[in-house]
Amino acid sequence: MRKIILASLAAGVVSSAVVAAFAANTANPENLSPIYGVSIPDGYRKWELIAPAQEGEPLNELRAVLGNDIAVKAYRDGKLPFPDGTVLVKLAWKHTQSPDFESASIPGAATTVQVMVKDSKKYAASGGWGFGRFIDGKPADLAQHETCFACHEGRVKQRDYVFTKWAP
Amino acid sequence: MRKIILASLAAGVVSSAVVAAFAANTANPENLSPIYGVSIPDGYRKWELIAPAQEGEPLNELRAVLGNDIAVKAYRDGKLPFPDGTVLVKLAWKHTQSPDFESASIPGAATTVQVMVKDSKKYAASGGWGFGRFIDGKPADLAQHETCFACHEGRVKQRDYVFTKWAP
Numbered sequence: 001m002r003k004i005i006l007a008s009l010a011a012g013v014v015s016s017a018v019v020a021a022f023a024a025n026t027a028n029p030e031n032l033s034p035i036y037g038v039s040i041p042d043g044y045r046k047w048e049l050i051a052p053a054q055e056g057e058p059l060n061e062l063r064a065v066l067g068n069d070i071a072v073k074a075y076r077d078g079k080l081p082f083p084d085g086t087v088l089v090k091l092a093w094k095h096t097q098s099p100d101f102e103s104a105s106i107p108g109a110a111t112t113v114q115v116m117v118k119d120s121k122k123y124a125a126s127g128g129w130g131f132g133r134f135i136d137g138k139p140a141d142l143a144q145h146e147t148c149f150a151c152h153e154g155r156v157k158q159r160d161y162v163f164t165k166w167a168p
Numbered sequence: 169m170r171k172i173i174l175a176s177l178a179a180g181v182v183s184s185a186v187v188a189a190f191a192a193n194t195a196n197p198e199n200l201s202p203i204y205g206v207s208i209p210d211g212y213r214k215w216e217l218i219a220p221a222q223e224g225e226p227l228n229e230l231r232a233v234l235g236n237d238i239a240v241k242a243y244r245d246g247k248l249p250f251p252d253g254t255v256l257v258k259l260a261w262k263h264t265q266s267p268d269f270e271s272a273s274i275p276g277a278a279t280t281v282q283v284m285v286k287d288s289k290k291y292a293a294s295g296g297w298g299f300g301r302f303i304d305g306k307p308a309d310l311a312q313h314e315t316c317f318a319c320h321e322g323r324v325k326q327r328d329y330v331f332t333k334w335a336p
Contacts (some may be wrong), residue, residue: 036312045216052220052232054263056271064220064232064335095222100323100331103224107335125241163268167232167261167275 019052034142036114036123041068044089048072051167052097055089061092062107065164081128086118088162111135116162126155127161173319202310206285206300209236211302212257216240222263229260233332234333249296254286256330279303281285295321295329 031039047066055061067075068087074080096108113134120128131148133140152161159165199207215234223229235243238253243250264276281302288296301308320329327333 048214048215049232049234051275052230053266054222054230054273056273059271062220062222064217080294091335098221098309098331103227104331105222105224106333107219107221110336162273163266165274166258168278 033132036130201300206319
């Protein structure tokens with residue numbers, strides 16, 4: 001707890017929610033994404049579902065975006081831009097034929113975990129968002145992270161750079 | 169609270185978790201599924217994700233199964249059969265092309281909400297499970313509910329009649 005408080009004071013602009021979510025993983029620099037220093041947040045698998053999605057070839061994935069409480073409240077309130085402290089996590093799996101039902105397909109092997117963290121001051125140069133793309137729990141390389149913001153900016157700037165809409 | 173306690177005592181075999189989850193909706197018989205008397209549980213949209221799925225034509229849906237705490241614990245522990253009080257909710261939406269990304273598809277209009285409730289004594293005749301299929305919040309007709317158990321029994325009896333596996 002002391003570490004979290006000290007980190008909050010030191011960072012100043014970073015909300016305590018963001019610090020708390022990332023405190024455990026940020027101790028090891030190997031867990032941080034290039035450029036942004038984003039890590040996989042503790043406990044994200046328990047977060048609320050924002051929406052599932054499907055990605056065609058060549059990735060061929062089923063996906064689900066989960067959000068922390070700040071994210072969910074912003075979605076439910078229809079609030080844009082998302083407030084600082086918003087964290088979104090996209091889980092992805094290979095899109096695989098169900099062995100139990102001919103017309104159904106289901107998650108296969110996990111592929112990537114992708115994270116967006118809103119901190120409008122820390123990430124002012126990228127629309128207020130920090131990005132992290134993780135494979136087997138480790139950050140992808142610099143080149144992959146150089147493409148994140150340009151794509152979000154080019155396609156969904158009008159929705160505060162976020163692709164995923166709430167699934168009712 | 170008094171209603172919940174009285175209902176628990178009256179039902180005897182029904183766990184308090186199940187009763188609590190369904191207390192609000194069961195007041196109105198119009199909200200109950202035929203055969204099983206299952207209703208849409210309060211607050212289910214906040215439950216943890218078990219897994220997404222995709223269903224091909226003719227339904228053409230993206231889906232996500234959420235589970236209550238009892239369900240999630242059983243999945244995480246790899247416990248079969250699921251304990252009484254387990255509730256699973258499958259949300260489904262039309263599988264729709266993303267307007268923002270050529271290779272992605274996303275949830276469109278919501279189609280059905282489907283519920284499975286485990287109560288091994290109350291639902292002894294259907295593997296311990298009660299089923300509910302809801303369209304626009306109202307139960308589907310008797311004919312649709314007559315098909316639930318036969319299909320689950322024919323295909324996934326070995327997994328306690330549950331299709332969905334945990335997405336890691």
